[in-house]
Amino acid sequence: MRSKVAKWLPIYAFLYIVFLYLPVIFLPIFSVNTSAVPKFPLMGFTWKWYTDLPNTPALLDAAWNSLMVGVTASLLSTVLGICAARAITRYRFPGRTAASSLIMAPLVLPEIILAVSLLIVMLSLGLELSLFTVVLGHVLICIPYSVTVLNAGFEGFDRSLEEASADLGETSFGTFRRVTLPMVAPAIISSLLVSFTISLDEFIMAFFLTGTDVTLPVYIWGQLRFAAKLPGVLALGTLLLVGSFILLTIAEILRRRAERRVQSTGGVLA
Amino acid sequence: MTAAAEGTTIAQAPRTKRSNLLQSEQAQGLALISPTLLYAMVLLVAPILVIVFYSFWSQDYLTVDRTFTLEQYRVALTEPIYRDLLLRSLWVSLVVSLITVVLAYPLAYYISFHGGSYKSLWLFLITIPFWTSYLLRVMSWKVILGYNGVLNSGLMGLGIIDEPSTSFLYNTNAVVITLTHAWAAFAVLPIFVSLEKVDRTLIEAATDLGDGPIRSFLRVTLPLSLPGVISALLIVMIPTVGDFVTPKLVGGKDGVMIATAIETQFKRGANWPLGAALSVITMTIVTLMAASIVFVIRQAGRRVR
Numbered sequence: 152m153r154s155k156v157a158k159w160l161p162i163y164a165f166l167y168i169v170f171l172y173l174p175v176i177f178l179p180i181f182s183v184n185t186s187a188v189p190k191f192p193l194m195g196f197t198w199k200w201y202t203d204l205p206n207t208p209a210l211l212d213a214a215w216n217s218l219m220v221g222v223t224a225s226l227l228s229t230v231l232g233i234c235a236a237r238a239i240t241r242y243r244f245p246g247r248t249a250a251s252s253l254i255m256a257p258l259v260l261p262e263i264i265l266a267v268s269l270l271i272v273m274l275s276l277g278l279e280l281s282l283f284t285v286v287l288g289h290v291l292i293c294i295p296y297s298v299t300v301l302n303a304g305f306e307g308f309d310r311s312l313e314e315a316s317a318d319l320g321e322t323s324f325g326t327f328r329r330v331t332l333p334m335v336a337p338a339i340i341s342s343l344l345v346s347f348t349i350s351l352d353e354f355i356m357a358f359f360l361t362g363t364d365v366t367l368p369v370y371i372w373g374q375l376r377f378a379a380k381l382p383g384v385l386a387l388g389t390l391l392l393v394g395s396f397i398l399l400t401i402a403e404i405l406r407r408r409a410e411r412r413v414q415s416t417g418g419v420l421a
Numbered sequence: 422m423t424a425a426a427e428g429t430t431i432a433q434a435p436r437t438k439r440s441n442l443l444q445s446e447q448a449q450g451l452a453l454i455s456p457t458l459l460y461a462m463v464l465l466v467a468p469i470l471v472i473v474f475y476s477f478w479s480q481d482y483l484t485v486d487r488t489f490t491l492e493q494y495r496v497a498l499t500e501p502i503y504r505d506l507l508l509r510s511l512w513v514s515l516v517v518s519l520i521t522v523v524l525a526y527p528l529a530y531y532i533s534f535h536g537g538s539y540k541s542l543w544l545f546l547i548t549i550p551f552w553t554s555y556l557l558r559v560m561s562w563k564v565i566l567g568y569n570g571v572l573n574s575g576l577m578g579l580g581i582i583d584e585p586s587t588s589f590l591y592n593t594n595a596v597v598i599t600l601t602h603a604w605a606a607f608a609v610l611p612i613f614v615s616l617e618k619v620d621r622t623l624i625e626a627a628t629d630l631g632d633g634p635i636r637s638f639l640r641v642t643l644p645l646s647l648p649g650v651i652s653a654l655l656i657v658m659i660p661t662v663g664d665f666v667t668p669k670l671v672g673g674k675d676g677v678m679i680a681t682a683i684e685t686q687f688k689r690g691a692n693w694p695l696g697a698a699l700s701v702i703t704m705t706i707v708t709l710m711a712a713s714i715v716f717v718i719r720q721a722g723r724r725v726r
Contacts, residue, residue: 156634160531164543167528171550171605174561177571181564189564190574235457242450250454254461259655261663261707263680264700267687268468271475271697291464294457352554355665359687368556375560375670385564388557395553403545 178392182385189381200386210387213370217351220282220366224289225347231290232297232342239298240305255295265291266359273360280362288356293346300345300406304338337405344402348395367391475697485693493698503682503699510662510679511706513593517600518608518658522650524601525608529649530642532609533616544613551606559670562599566590566671591673599667604660608653615649616642647722654718655711662707679703 181189185197204210238244239251257265266288273284312334316326332339354368361369371387374380476493479486497503532543550558565571566589573585589595619642627637665680672678679699686696 157535160527160535164528164531167524167605168546170602171547174558174565174602175550175553177561177564178557188569189567190569190571192574192578231457231460234453234455238450238454238457242446242453244447244450244454247450247454250458253466254457256461256465259659261660261680261703263663263665263683264472264704265465265468267683267696267700268472269464270687271693272464272468272471275471287464290460294460298457352556354554354556359684368554371556384560388554388560392553392557396549399549407541 175392178385179389182382182389184382187379187382189385200382201390203383204386204390207383210370213365213367216282216364217367220285220289220357221347221350223286224293224350225343227286227290228293228297228346229301229339229342231294232301232346233339235294235298236301236305240302241310251298254298257292258295262292262355263359266355269356270359280360282361282364282366284360284362285357285366288360289346289350289353292353292356293349296345296349297342300342301335301338303406304335304341337408341402341406344398344405348398348402351391352395472697472700475694476701478694480692480694483691493694494702496695497698497702503679506677506679506682507699507702507706509593509677510703511710513596513600513678514658514661514664515710516597517604517661518654520597520601521604521608521657522612522653525605525653526612526650529609529612529616533613533619544610547606547609551603555603556666558603559599559667562595562602563590563671566595566598590671592675593672595671595673596667596676596678599671600661600664603667604657607656611652611656612646612649615646615652619645644722647718651715651718654714658714659707659711663703 177189180193182200183196183198184193185199186194235251235254239247269284269288269291270280273280273287278284312330313326316330317323321329352368353366354372357366357369358372365373367387371384374384475485477489477491479488479490479492497507528547532540536543563570567573568585568587568590570589572589573582576582577585623641623645624637627641628634632640662678663680663683664678665684668676668678668681683696683699683703686692686699
């Protein structure tokens, strides 16, 4: 009986992966199809939808906005994430658990509620909705991911190295810059990449909190209403897919390297 | 080592200094976490409090009346349209989270018990689709389930149906399928983590003591992995209740959920207090549902053992 189940499990796992990837695969397939309607059988191969993309000023604006928002949000959330992760892993202080669960709370709240509550506050304060308000929202939802990635980097970090540096006469800032920072650099870069990717793909916050300037997902949302624009959206989606994939692969490689580095010096082999 | 090198200065330090040092350690930790904490306070706690306040106010066109009233809650809970939307959102999220967890468990089990040295590669493979744009993943289901979609043209090509079926897209089932796919990866991870923690010697012990593989799974592995099952259920259920994109893109008229009503009140309908009351009710019900799921599963786990 056991062996029977064990025999079926790999097949199940394979089917599960197929189920996960199959819908995503259709985006690139139909993005190079000559027909404007995504259906089988495929008509013919074309790069037309891709070459049209740079000729759409609205799209280029949206892409630039997304890039700016993503860079700002990932920098801010990583800086705030470093503060939190360092405090949580290095210090013991009253209310540590409460503080860290508050910081992680955006993960377990429906996003639409976060978005509308921020919207109310910003409108009540008389803040003009803009890309800046989008950044504020994105930072809020990126922080939990940053903290998770950075916690992994900071944990098991050998404190005696910092002590040694302090004993050898470094100031605490010097120790941080010359000992701590290089050790956790991969985790920091990985946090930057992860939060950039989240911000790049995030729709709800951007939809509610933006003014007249839109980010890429909001632009795509607007395009989805027109059936004729679908192939262009599919092409754009494919490019975003490839971009996210590359960024995340780099983030994953760095995260593993960071883990290995911490393990080999800290000796905390899990 | 340092004490010896620096001579007597440290040895002579008064005792109070040590407790100061301890306090300053606490103070340093608090100071370090305070920017992030402040951010969460200003942009998370304060807005949620504001929304709770708003839900007890009322609005007449553009003026907000700040006298305490339960009117919004009465409307939200008794008007059939809102009641239906709430119930449907809860139903969809419950179904989606149950399906994702049931589908994810065998995979998590396989990776944990038979993954060998490829464990992290498996996990990476599973998480990649999750990181791709949510909007695009939902859209690809629209491409699959649509009138001219992949499923219809495929079925017609195979001669199973003669004309495109309209029954795939724009209904609650489409919402359930899309959400299940969107959250599939998220359910695997917590279950995998808790399966990793299961002490393998306990399973051996159960087998040695005469339990068959199914009995030892039901009495050892499954109960020990329940924390992962619970968090997987919650991690899927909580965001899906308030999902906005999927019902809008693939739900059609029959698949509308509460998020659409909340959006309408805040954007076009411009009745903030009602929108706030709907948000607060959604949050409350999600919390209650989460708590009851935790309770029921814990009880069931105890019963099995």
